[in-house]
Amino acid sequence: MSSLGDVVVTGLGATTPLGGDVASTWEGLLSGRSGVITLTEEWVERFELPVRIAARLASEPTDVLQRVEARRWDRCEQVAMIAAREAWEAAGAPEVEPERLAVVVGTGIGGALTLLQQDDLLESGGMRKVSPLTIPMLMPNGPAAYVGLE
Numbered sequence: 001m002s003s004l005g006d007v008v009v010t011g012l013g014a015t016t017p018l019g020g021d022v023a024s025t026w027e028g029l030l031s032g033r034s035g036v037i038t039l040t041e042e043w044v045e046r047f048e049l050p051v052r053i054a055a056r057l058a059s060e061p062t063d064v065l066q067r068v069e070a071r072r073w074d075r076c077e078q079v080a081m082i083a084a085r086e087a088w089e090a091a092g093a094p095e096v097e098p099e100r101l102a103v104v105v106g107t108g109i110g111g112a113l114t115l116l117q118q119d120d121l122l123e124s125g126g127m128r129k130v131s132p133l134t135i136p137m138l139m140p141n142g143p144a145a146y147v148g149l150e
Contacts, residue, residue: 013090016057061078069081104144105147114134118131
C-alpha cells in the first residue's frame with residue numbers, strides 16, 4: 001500500500017493506428033478494427049524483410065503540429081506531444097501547482113529516426129550537414145522532457 005495518496009487521471013490523449021485522437025481510437029476499438037496492415041512498399045522487398053506487417057499511425061503528426069515543432073522534434077516526441085496536449089485539454093487545461101504534477105512517458109528507444117537520418121547526412125555531406133538538434137531529438141527521455149516543459 002502506497003503512502004503517496006491517490007492518483008486521479010483527468011484526461012486521456014492518444015494517437016494510434018486506429019485514430020489520431022482518443023475518440024477515433026476508441027471508436028476503432030469498439031468496432032473491432034485492426035490498425036495492422038501489410039507492407040507493400042518497394043523497400044520491403046529490397047531489404048528482404050522477414051516481417052511484412054506494420055501498425056502505422058492513422059494520422060501524421062506533421063499534419064497537426066506547427067512546422068517549427070515538427071522540425072525540432074523526432075517522431076516519438078511529436079507523437080508524445082500530440083497525445084499530451086489532447087490529455088491536457090481533456091482535463092480542462094487546469095492551473096496546477098508544479099510540485100503536484102508529474103510527467104511519465106515511456107519509449108523504447110527514443111529518436112531512432114533522427115539517429116538514422118543524421119547518420120545518412122553525416123556520411124553524405126559531412127559534419128556541417130548534421131543538425132545541431134540531433135542530440136535532443138534522439139534522447140530517449142526527449143518525449144517526457146518536452147511534455148514536461150510545455
